[in-house]
Amino acid sequence: MKRFLSQFLPALFIALIASFAKSEDAITYTLNETEKKVYQCKPGPWGELEYFYTFLEAPSWIMEPINTPSQKIVWSFPDKDLTQLRQFLTDAGLSGAQVEEVINASVPYQVGPPYRLFPPSAIVQSMSRASREIISSELRKWPANQFHRSPIIIESGNVREWFKDSGLPVEATNLIEKLTYSIGHTTAFSDVPLILSTLRSDAEERLFLKSLTRTRSLLLRLRITPETDLAGLKAYWSAGFKNKDISTIFDAVARTPGVDEVDVSHLLPPLPRKNLYTYPTLAMGVEGMFPDSYWTSLNFFNYFPEDELGDPELVKQYYESHYTRSGLPFELGDLLLIKEQQSGKTVHACVFVADDIVYTKNGRSLYRPFLLMKLRDLLSRYGESESTRIEIWRKRNP
Amino acid sequence: MWSSPYFAGPVSVLRALFAGLALCVLPSISSAQNVSGDSSEEPFKLSFGIHQGRLGPWGELEYFPMILEPSDFYIGLNPDLKNFETGTIWGFEAAGVDEVLRILSDAGFDTALARQLVGPDFLQDNETTGLLEIRPPEGVIYSMTDDQRRRLYPQLRPNSELYPFSNPFSLHPDGLLVYPGEDCGVRSELISLVDKLSYRSHSLKNPIRPNRFADIYLALQKANDAEERWRLIKTLCRDVTISARLKISSQSDVQTLADFWSSGGRNKEILPILKSVAETSGVETLDIVHLLPPGPRKLLHTYPSPNGEGIGDDLPDCFWTSFSFFGDSPSARHLDFIGHVFEERYLPVPPPYQLGDLILIRDRVSGRYLHACNYLADDLVFTKNGQSLGRAWLISKLNTVLEAYRRSDSIEVIFARLKPEFQR
16 A cells, blocks of 8 residues: 555645645636647548647546645655765756755755755755756656656646636746746646745645646547548548447438537547546545556556556556557557657556547546547657657457 | 347347337336426427527537447347248237137227138147247238237237337337438338338327337348348437537636536536637537536447446346436446435426436326436437347437337426435
């Protein structure tokens, strides 16, 4: 259980300690200008797809049991001694005085490695974006650094727009913007404790925490015109009979005047259709684990989810026995394993839907919904794109 | 004989699973209260095109009908495809020829024809089955009236669930479901034959279209080949559902819409997705699949699987479906008797109705509950019409459902809602 808590529960869920009263504050969001439009996907065997963005936020019931985390900034470096820490911080761009200030603020409270550092807020705020990226990249390796391990991703990259209607003070939003850093081509934010220390009321803290659950997803539609190759669409979306019985939907849309599109939700297998755009429920965790990316991906074609597919020790065995290693071109339902280039370690799994859109759940957290997103955005979350590779596996036909 | 390794139940129930509009029987519940007994409205007339819904707190809906077909797996279980070559046989579980004569007479056959049919040219005593069997000439089958079919067919081997006359195909209130101009794989002559031989399941003051078809052996014999026979069974098993979309513009009051579709907080928080549509230029509608709770969203427009939610031959029916509407994972408990669940957890409610309200259809005369479904919006409901593997989970007009379940002139509709203490 301890291992489970330390490794898998989400950042917010672990870190928030104090009681968190039910929030009646409604957070509403406004799409920024680039998000207020319909985008076209590349045409392919999946047909003519278009999408537009939507935002998801955790429902109130999930937020109710949340404890507010400490305002203390903690960096955990389990694999470094003091000499190595000094060198690392120096290499990251901190001045000699800053390094000593961080060490002096931390070491007196510890008898030896593994060390946890408690950097002063002023130093964290003064760090350059480059320094922040180097340090975050290292912190992200260790589960103890929850907010770096599962950073807040601001897909649009526009922090002010993202928090525009959150109710947060402008100073807080400005500070968040200053504390962001890059992971791949996306904008990330991890300094939750620091922002909490600047807020002035319990209400502001609640608003801030709820706003952090915001996630961007996309709604996907398939256009069907008289010229559409219906047989081709049926072949693609039925995924070799693994997703059968959807062909009548194409016929209905094609034969109904005035109807020229179908929501892709109707074309997904039952389980992802059920879970898409939702957050996990407590019932999903009664066996001890909430769904993660493997559970989500390997259950894509399953009518009933197999809960053991959330067990990391069974995942490899399962896909090796039920899937076949495959290659391009992608097909609906292909399992994509995102692996670190050098170590070969799998850091994430998702399912190919069409074009460059995947079905994914980004972490085991209660605060991570099941969603559709661009593969490019996903790769940015799971390491710099140049250091990861994708392995393709295709489920065998029934 | 129709058999399948997927079913462990007695053979007698198998045809019922296939033939479909099985009666869902829930014992009478004394605390239920009649809220609306109106069955006089016109049933939904199927028209393939976009329909505009009425304005209401749900917003402005537009919808269109979609035909669904069960899977090939399901069609492969059909017993008629194997048995039709015997030709039409009327099997009587009768003590003697006199009883057969009485049954034919009660069904409205004139005496001369009845005597001819029990003569040696047409009647055989099947010693193997113990039945008295009439092999009627095609001319007799063609000439029968709607009333004769309705009265005779239920008397033929009434205890055999595999027999087409005791378990006929249920047709949509608007007849065989074929898109205008569609080549459904069945010749128009055969479709006309089905139409001609269809009959009404009951005699009501307000006439409706024929909604039962039992002469499947004759129709299959008239098919050109195995492909057309397969397509005929598939077409007979078709169902119609509704694809509905909520119209949303930048002027829409998304908070009011969210209030309705969240159903008092029982549905997930859907304000952000409504707002996204309202703010995105070029997007004017949202498929309501996104506004349904997870359970119905998973089931909508799908057919039950033998490996699905059922246990043995206890398959999901209307009660399982409607009582599970807000449940994230439908409870297998709802496959069982749920009379006291309703009594203890639900309260009859007057309008305005909320998303997910339970709708019970009861025969006022017998007191039997014929069907249950869930209110969605406007006059749309989420329903599973029968326990069969060949019945999909649908969105339908309430009046279409009422029409399908009308057994008498007097049915009543009860709307009910979970008591607050049971709402999550």
